[in-house]
Amino acid sequence: MGRSPCCDKVNLKKGPWTVEEDQKLLAYVEKHGHGSWRALPAKAGLQRCGKSCRLRWTNYLRPDIKRGEFSPQEEKTIIQLHALLGNRWSAIASHLPKRTDNEIKNYWNTHLKKRLAKVGIDPCTLKATSNTLSSADGRPRSAANLSHMAQWESARLEAEARLARESKLRAASGSMNLQQQQQQMRSSSLGEPISSPCLDVLRERKNTPGENVDLESPTSTLSFPENRPPTTESGTGLVDGDVAVAPASQQGSENSEPEGAEWRFSGNDTTDCLTGFSVEAFDGEAPWLSEPYASQAGCSWGQFGAGFTGMLLGEFGEQKTRDHSRDSHTNGHETCADEEEEEGEENRNYWNSILNWVNSPSSSSSPVSYNPD
DNA sequence: AAGCCACTCAACCGCGTCATC
DNA sequence: CGATGACGCGGTTGAGTGGCT
Numbered sequence: 001m002g003r004s005p006c007c008d009k010v011n012l013k014k015g016p017w018t019v020e021e022d023q024k025l026l027a028y029v030e031k032h033g034h035g036s037w038r039a040l041p042a043k044a045g046l047q048r049c050g051k052s053c054r055l056r057w058t059n060y061l062r063p064d065i066k067r068g069e070f071s072p073q074e075e076k077t078i079i080q081l082h083a084l085l086g087n088r089w090s091a092i093a094s095h096l097p098k099r100t101d102n103e104i105k106n107y108w109n110t111h112l113k114k115r116l117a118k119v120g121i122d123p124c125t126l127k128a129t130s131n132t133l134s135s136a137d138g139r140p141r142s143a144a145n146l147s148h149m150a151q152w153e154s155a156r157l158e159a160e161a162r163l164a165r166e167s168k169l170r171a172a173s174g175s176m177n178l179q180q181q182q183q184q185m186r187s188s189s190l191g192e193p194i195s196s197p198c199l200d201v202l203r204e205r206k207n208t209p210g211e212n213v214d215l216e217s218p219t220s221t222l223s224f225p226e227n228r229p230p231t232t233e234s235g236t237g238l239v240d241g242d243v244a245v246a247p248a249s250q251q252g253s254e255n256s257e258p259e260g261a262e263w264r265f266s267g268n269d270t271t272d273c274l275t276g277f278s279v280e281a282f283d284g285e286a287p288w289l290s291e292p293y294a295s296q297a298g299c300s301w302g303q304f305g306a307g308f309t310g311m312l313l314g315e316f317g318e319q320k321t322r323d324h325s326r327d328s329h330t331n332g333h334e335t336c337a338d339e340e341e342e343e344g345e346e347n348r349n350y351w352n353s354i355l356n357w358v359n360s361p362s363s364s365s366s367p368v369s370y371n372p373d
Numbered sequence: 374a375a376g377c378c379a380c381t382c383a384a385c386c387g388c389g390t391c392a393t394c
Numbered sequence: 395c396g397a398t399g400a401c402g403c404g405g406t407t408g409a410g411t412g413g414c415t
Contacts, residue, residue: 014385015384015409016383016409017384038400038401050401051385051400054402055385058402060383087404087405088404090403090404101402102384102404103382103383105404106381106382109381110381110382111381
């Protein structure tokens with residue numbers, strides 16, 4: 001329905017972007033904002049389709065992108081969120097504010113998935129596919145107990161996005177017409193500072209000491225400094241106004257829970273602000289979208305929403321020092337077998353710790369239990 | 374030095390969804 | 395209310411690159 005003809009049109013360039021094209025796109029977006037992606041290429045003097053421009057911008061040229069190796073914390077975040085959300089890369093990326101969905105997707109497919117498989121974990125279910133892994137208490141691995149968490153988090157993400165849009169609309173309604181408001185929503189959903197110094201991206205790259213500036217690279221591969229100020233406040237990627245939301249069924253999703261159903265938190269972890277919080281059946285507006293419920297839960301409005309994700313991303317036990325699979329081959333005295341065994345052991349410990357966390361009673365005995373009436 | 378192979382990741386493709394007419 | 399346009403998302407592709415023989 002309504003598919004755009006895109007690059008099938010004649011005279012539209014495809015393939016790697018040149019530096020000149022990057023500069024044109026950056027200059028245009030900095031000056032005018034992207035506006036309609038469809039119309040942008042002509043206005044910016046680019047022989048590209050709008051789709052290609054949008055992709056280049058969102059995945060590469062945006063100034064608020066962090067590039068380079070993923071940190072252990074980021075890896076954990078990806079693994080945990082993937083266990084909950086599956087291949088919803090944009091949702092996962094929303095928790096890693098300086099990473100793009102494309103980058104995360106690539107990293108998962110080329111690194112994390114393989115490493116999981118290598119140590120005997122099914123990347124999709126986080127179940128052990130062999131006896132390579134065992135939990136501390138010997139309980140069988142199961143991803144089933146993630147289902148409620150997944151439902152919960154999924155619904156929360158949807159409501160997050162919706163509320164963000166609505167609040168922006170409300171804030172802007174005084175001074176903008178609808179078209180302008182929508183435009184702003186689109187821009188803000190990309191996290192793009194309209195008036196940001198986009199061209200500095202290229203300049204910074206050029207001026208970075210020690211950077212191998214190869215602007216002639218056929219793919220116009222630019223790397224950006226990693227120390228830009230974050231656009232959101234925490235490592236979770238959650239921002240002020242984060243909220244907890246209803247079960248997916250009550251957000252109008254495809255899930256069909258019985259009406260009047262009740263979600264109840266049953267976790268015992270007192271560090272989690274969701275603990276002991278009970279959401280009763282409701283009519284009309286979802287009550288958990290209102291601040292009193294956050295108060296009832298004994299936490300601030302910001303904490304309230306961030307609680308679950310915070311639990312996901314912040315309460316994880318031991319820190320993995322680093323994935324040594326990429327940098328462990330430095331000791332020439334060790335035999336390959338020794339190295340592999342050591343590496344395998346570290347990997348097993350790493351994944352064991354993740355699975356232990358995922359399946360531990362305090363975290364995964366579902367912060368939300370479902371009581372259909 | 375040359376050929377082969379595996380890996381990475383930027384970019385493309387096609388579909389779904391939403392807004393507008 | 396259906397048709398159309400535009401955008402976003404996830405899956406896939408293929409050029410570039412480095413390691414090995």
